[in-house]
Amino acid sequence: MGPWFRLAAIGGFLCVGFGAFAAHGITDPKAQEWLRTGAIYGFVHMLAAFAAGQRSGRGAALAPPLFLAGLVLFSGSLWAMGMGAPHGFGAITPLGGLAFMAGWAALAWSRPRPQVA
Template identity: 55%
Template sequence: MTIWTRRNWMTLAALMGLGSVAIGAFAAHGAEPRAAELLRTGASYEFMHAMATFACATFMQVGARRARFAPAWFLGGIVLFSGSLYALAFGASPWVGAITPIGGVSFLIGWAILIWAARGVDQSPA
């Protein structure tokens, strides 16, 4: 039995959604302007990719089984992309910014997987 079930992906997506709202609220109520900008950007990307992870569950439900590969890329991207922006906002060394594009590439791979997965939906003639 694998731990990477649809249920666990959805649980992680919900946790990421919760985290994005918390970070966004913090950005709106007390961070200095540059830090607030970094936090808002990170929270926005975290939220949209948490929702994309939920979409993967729907994709799988309608027969696009290949969508099961995308959540790891989306959630990994959240950790790398959003996490590095959060770290920078809280005073991490500027070299941490070098991690951000790796997270962005991870998001792109996840979306490419969903494109591939979508090609498997409704393949039978109507």
């Protein structure tokens, strides 16, 4: 999985950081919701990027970059708005959701690696 493994780990780190900031560093309820939602969706998909390394085939190879694109677009736009960016960033969020969905579809069409005895 190479670079995707590292990038997913960095993504997980960011998810924990933004989730903690939502819980302890910001008081606006809407901003907390955006930060928390971005963290939850992002963290789940970073774990999925790790799991994709257990599969083989083209679908499994496509899943991690799609999940990471989803993190940047979906979670990133929510985090940006939670940190005070214009609400227009919300127009990017659905593109990230589509990237997440495409990653799941790619995984669905991949095949498992053969088990080593």
